[in-house]
C-alpha cells in the first residue's frame with residue numbers, strides 16, 4: 001500500500017501520514033475534522049502493515065484517530081511501533097491527547113521521534129472533548145521532555161481563549177522543541193482569544209522556543225474571531 005502524502009490543513013513540515021487505527025476516535029473532540037466523514041467504530045486495520053514507510057520521511061502516525069487513547073490496546077500500539085522500527089531512517093511524529101502513554105511505552109519507541117500533544121488553552125474548564133484534561137497532558141509532556149530528553153512539540157490548535165501568563169509558564173516548563181499554532185478552520189464557535197493576545201503569546205513563546213504559525217491563524221490575527229473569549233486588560 002502507498003504511504004499517504006500529507007495534504008489539506010496538516011502540518012507543512014510533515015511529509016506523510018500513516019493510520020492503522022481507523023474509525024471514530026474515542027476522544028470525540030467537537031472540532032475533529034474527521035467528523036465530516038461517516039465514521040465506524042474504531043478498529044485495527046492489519047492491511048496497513050503492507051505499507052512501505054520508506055526513508056527520509058517525517059510521518060505523522062495516527063493522524064486521524066488518537067492511537068494512544070486509553071481505549072486502544074497496548075498490543076495494537078506495539079505492533080504499530082514495531083512496523084515503524086523497520087524503517088529507522090524516518091522521523092515519526094506521535095501526537096496524542098493522552099501523553100501518559102508515551103511515558104508508559106517510552107522504551108519501545110522508534111529512535112527518531114517527535115512526541116507532541118495538543119494544548120488548545122491552559123484552561124481545564126473546557127467542555128469540548130472526552131480526552132484527558134489540559135493539566136494532565138501538560139504534566140506528562142513536562143515529565144517526558146525534561147526527564148527523557150526527547151524532542152517534543154506542542155500544538156495549540158484550535159486555539160481557544162487562555163490566560164497569557166499561565167499558558168506561557170505551562171509551555172515554558174515543558175520546553176518543547178517547537179510550538180505550532182493554528183485556529184479552528186470550520187466555525188465550531190469556540191471561545192477564541194483576541195488578536196492582541198495571540199500576538200503577545202507568540203512574542204513570549206519565541207523567547208524560549210521556535211513558533212510555527214499555521215496559515216489558518218491569520219483569521220484571528222486579522223481580528224475575525226468566531227466568538228471572542230476575552231478583552232484587553
Ligand code: SF4
Nearest residue numbers: 025027028029032065
Ligand atoms: S483526539 Fe484528534 S482525532 Fe481524536 S477526536 Fe480529537 S481531534 Fe479527532
